[in-house]
Amino acid sequence: MKERSNVRHSVIRQEKPIYWSRIIVKTFSYLVLAIGCIMVFIPIAAVIFGAFKDSKDVANTGALELPTHWVFDNFKTAFIDGKVLKGLGNTAIIIVVSCVGTIMTGTMTAFVIQRFDGKMTRFIKAAFLLATLLPNISMQVTVFQIMYKLGLYRTFAAPIVLYVGTDIISIYIFMQFLSQIPTSLDESGIIDGASYPRIYFSIILPNLKPAIATVLIIKFVGIYNDFYTPNLYMSEDDPVVSTVLYSFISGKRTQWEIVFAGIILCIIPTLIMFLTLQKYIYNGLVSGAVKE
């Protein structure tokens, strides 16, 4: 026993040669990461400190100085008077409806296109493929006319219809995923006498769960952060998160302490989502981008 431990000791004590190059690389690595994190933090820190200052403090102290006395009223003002609460509520409504819509239409389209091979489905698939070429943002010049004629301008329906109807990436994610679900699963359903609607609802849909999760994450991030669509189509009385924040700075006089509080309130939901679903977010967003 004793001998053994002695042997072990001697192995541990054997000194490793010092690799200077390795130390330099390590130091450099941590330095790069530290600088990166400081770069991320500094602009945000100014906002966090600013949100707890009163208007005098904001004018008289430096952006990165702590508040002379901590104030919490800014949050209340931004939340109620600044309509952040209303913005969050409206955004939630739009996200829920759009997500349900996208999952329904996306999975159904993918199911038909992927499973029923024929001239018609191939043609429709090509049409969806062609649509990915069109740059969404400048298309709005003419989409606006259609929205206006359909009477959807300044309603919740305008952004929802666009989020559901022009989201081709989701269809691709579903199709990609469906191609990995073996058709023998459908066939076994057919042998058991299940109808196609039954196959879709009890075989396909449950098996698509991971793809649905991916699409939900992409949609949530996309809609929550979208400024362009609601700014163009929704009325000022029914703001979403982005347009509420924009209204803070587009007025004549900007009350920075309220703006900062508003920003923090709007980022908290994102932060919570990120911390709870971190792993899925990395995978989801990357897989969404690769298909683009």
Add this chain to the structure above:
Amino acid sequence: MKTKRKHAPFKKWIKTYEGQKFYISVLFLLIPVLLLAVFTFVPAVNMIVYSFQDRDKYGANVSWVGIQNYKTIFTDTSILSTFKNSLYYLCGSFIQQVIALLVASILCSKIRAKGLFKGILFFPYLMNGVAVSIIFKKFFVKGERGIVPEGTLNSVLSVFGIEPIKWISAESPLLANICLVFVSIWRYVGFDIIMYIGAINSISPDLYEAADLDGANPWQRFKYIVFPSIKPIISLQLILAVKGAISVFEIPYIITGGTMNTSTFVIDTINTAFSKNKVGLASAMAVILLVIIIIVTLLQKYFFREDGSKLRQRRKTREGKR
């Protein structure tokens, strides 16, 4: 009696799998295809038609003007200068790729608190674009005594004894654009880092082991193993960067509103359509953007098919040799 007979086979047929396929296809595709047509293809066709017209936002006062709109675009210096601004963003995204590659390879080596660093660097990508833009509006502000407090960047620099600088101003469009590009990099670099981490992690560990046995240093490891393996993703990123640079919108729109020579082509298009109410001209601009994007996409498809087939060929020859 006759009609009944006609109906009966239909009722039977609809219950067969052939019939089910038919009605499921129709039911399931009706809404998506309708939405696709109304909100993608009809506007696309309209865009081309409108580009030869002079018309306002609500579709009144339409008159045909031929190719006048296109002539205007190619002679208007203010519109052409937006393409110059796109070049800033293009250079910015090259720098962004370099930073992302560096950080991603660091995060793939043996490092403590990897997840934390990754999370912090990625988080700006998830933040609301308007929030980011406002944060940087504050960041670059130059203060005026007693009226506007000093911005974040000038506050930091004053610690080092540097005089406040007017970062975003009409006097120096170059500096203003560089600041906006910086914001864009700040916001999007985290995403590229995650992309590259994914790509680097998918490289077989055997290769690293072999390199370690040969005593490769980190730079050699990057040059001979990592870089060749993730080359397709890098070139894809570069092509996407071209598309991104031409369609920059949100950050400059919120921070400067496109003033001070920081406008982009998309901001110009949108302002032409909705502020100046010249939908005809804006449609022509949109058509030009569409053409540019289609060309870039086709190049991307062409190069990537090429890459894929080359890879396959190489694999085949290798298998043949075995």
